[in-house]
Amino acid sequence: xxxxxxxxxxxxxxxxxxxxxxxxxxxxxxxxxxxxxxxxxxxxxxxxxxxxxxxxxxxxxxxxxxxxxxxxxxxxxxxxxxxxxxxxxxxxxxxxxxxxxxxxxxxxxxxxxxxxxxxxxxxxxxxxxxxxxxxxxxxxxxxxxxxxxxxxxxxxxxxxxxxxxxxxxxxxxxxxxxxxxxxxxxxxxxxxxxxxxx
Amino acid sequence: xxxxxxxxxxxxxxxxxxxxxxxxxxxxxxxxxxxxxxxxxxxxxxxxxxxxxxxxxxxxxxxxxxxxxxxxxxxxxxxxxxxxxxxxxxxxxxxxxxxxxxxxxxxxxxxxxxxxxxxxxxxxxxxxxxxxxxxxxxxxxxxxxxxxxxxxxxxxxxxxxxxxxxxxxxxxxxxxxxxxxxxxxxxxxxxxxxxxxxxxxxxxxxxxxxxxxxxxxxxxxxxxxxxxxxxxxxxxxxxxxxxxxxxxxxxxxxxx
Numbered sequence: 001x002x003x004x005x006x007x008x009x010x011x012x013x014x015x016x017x018x019x020x021x022x023x024x025x026x027x028x029x030x031x032x033x034x035x036x037x038x039x040x041x042x043x044x045x046x047x048x049x050x051x052x053x054x055x056x057x058x059x060x061x062x063x064x065x066x067x068x069x070x071x072x073x074x075x076x077x078x079x080x081x082x083x084x085x086x087x088x089x090x091x092x093x094x095x096x097x098x099x100x101x102x103x104x105x106x107x108x109x110x111x112x113x114x115x116x117x118x119x120x121x122x123x124x125x126x127x128x129x130x131x132x133x134x135x136x137x138x139x140x141x142x143x144x145x146x147x148x149x150x151x152x153x154x155x156x157x158x159x160x161x162x163x164x165x166x167x168x169x170x171x172x173x174x175x176x177x178x179x180x181x182x183x184x185x186x187x188x189x190x191x192x193x194x195x196x197x198x
Numbered sequence: 199x200x201x202x203x204x205x206x207x208x209x210x211x212x213x214x215x216x217x218x219x220x221x222x223x224x225x226x227x228x229x230x231x232x233x234x235x236x237x238x239x240x241x242x243x244x245x246x247x248x249x250x251x252x253x254x255x256x257x258x259x260x261x262x263x264x265x266x267x268x269x270x271x272x273x274x275x276x277x278x279x280x281x282x283x284x285x286x287x288x289x290x291x292x293x294x295x296x297x298x299x300x301x302x303x304x305x306x307x308x309x310x311x312x313x314x315x316x317x318x319x320x321x322x323x324x325x326x327x328x329x330x331x332x333x334x335x336x337x338x339x340x341x342x343x344x345x346x347x348x349x350x351x352x353x354x355x356x357x358x359x360x361x362x363x364x365x366x367x368x369x370x371x372x373x374x375x376x377x378x379x380x381x382x383x384x385x386x387x388x389x390x391x392x393x394x395x396x397x398x399x400x401x402x403x404x405x406x407x408x409x410x411x412x413x414x415x416x417x418x419x420x421x422x423x424x425x426x427x428x429x430x431x432x433x434x435x436x437x438x439x440x441x442x443x444x445x446x447x448x449x450x451x452x453x454x
Contacts, residue, residue, distance in 0.1 A: 021260035021271055021275075024275060024298065157446065158443040159446060160441060161441070161442045162440060163358055163440045166350075166358070167357070168345070168360050170346060170347035171325060171338045171345050174397060175348065175395075176349075176371055176373035176374065183213040183329065187347065192213075
């Protein structure tokens with residue numbers, strides 16, 4: 001039992017090798033030879049466009065969370081036995097399209113209203129061509145800030161607008177001023193100079 | 199006229215502007231500057247002798263790293279997993295010849311630690327800007343929050359938005375409007391091109407900076423992902439076509 005005057009307090013425990021960091025080292029060490037062995041492919045290759053790749057990755061995330069909601073829906077409206085059908089569907093389909101499922105029928109499906117720890121919720125999904133094309137929450141708790149933030153998660157929406165230039169006085173500037181050289185020609189540099197002069 | 203201390207330090211290959219509005223001992227600035235140079239010596243991928251370079255080149259093993267370096271690299275790995283590889287410090291060639299480059303996290307992390315150092319020495323109103331990534335506290339003037347401009351992608355001396363940030367705040371912008379600058383998509387090894395700039399607003403620059411990079415790589419869907427997974431953060435995204443997208447909470451930061 002350590003006491004306030006524990007004489008071993010100052011002894012530093014030797015660091016335990018961290019598997020994750022070792023893997024990181026292996027990964028980064030292996031890369032240069034991989035690059036040599038596999039020179040960049042030409043335009044005709046099947047390499048996906050950067051934006052497309054990230055788009056489908058993000059889509060994958062969205063589908064995972066929607067599937068979670070589908071499983072919940074099923075559970076809320078029918079027996080718990082069939083909920084497992086939807087939840088396990090991704091594992092039984094081909095590895096190329098892990099999230100495709102044949103268990104969904106077209107239409108708008110309302111989950112039964114259900115009380116969770118934040119209040120009364122109901123979710124609805126629109127299925128078209130066997131895929132979830134929309135999800136909403138017709139009923140949701142709205143009593144406190146916590147619920148509001150949950151609603152925001154349930155129905156995320158970015159606000160679109162058109163870029164305009166602002167020329168007001170600012171104290172500091174956020175931007176990708178990555179080098180000392182580019183700093184010299186930046187608005188931030190002018191701000192710093194004006195302070196140095198005052 | 200503003201009182202306080204102003205200092206610009208050229209360190210980690212960029213300019214770090216420190217604006218303190220309190221009348222603190224100027225020696226505190228030296229402490230912060232010494233910290234930034236320590237970070238540079240430890241994490242720089244331009245210095246072959248830095249522990250991070252040595253580790254990236256396989257010359258030392260993970261258990262030879264200091265707790266500080268291990269913590270930062272472990273955090274980088276957590277972020278890689280969380281962002282499905284959009285934030286990845288282990289796959290793009292670094293100046294030292296390895297492919298381990300934690301600079302994308304070290305910048306935000308070290309500036310957040312610098313802010314904590316200033317706080318520990320009694321500063322309550324300050325703004326640290328490291329190459330456009332900002333950690334701030336308190337106000338710029340009594341009862342007047344800091345006015346922070348987000349650089350317009352095509353007009354370097356104009357702002358795309360002006361925000362009022364006070365209390366504890368962090369803001370970082372990921373963009374490639376500078377000549378020769380680029381951000382690589384770890385999954386393809388090619389520069390990302392979908393967005394012109396991504397700005398994230400939150401409290402801790404360590405994460406704000408990393409998520410700005412991750413969302414920039416993921417593209418517009420990344421902003422939606424952030425909205426779902428991190429409702430405590432706000433994002434402002436500018437496309438090449440002059441359209442902008444923002445999280446519903448972003449508007450509250452705009453300066454009136």
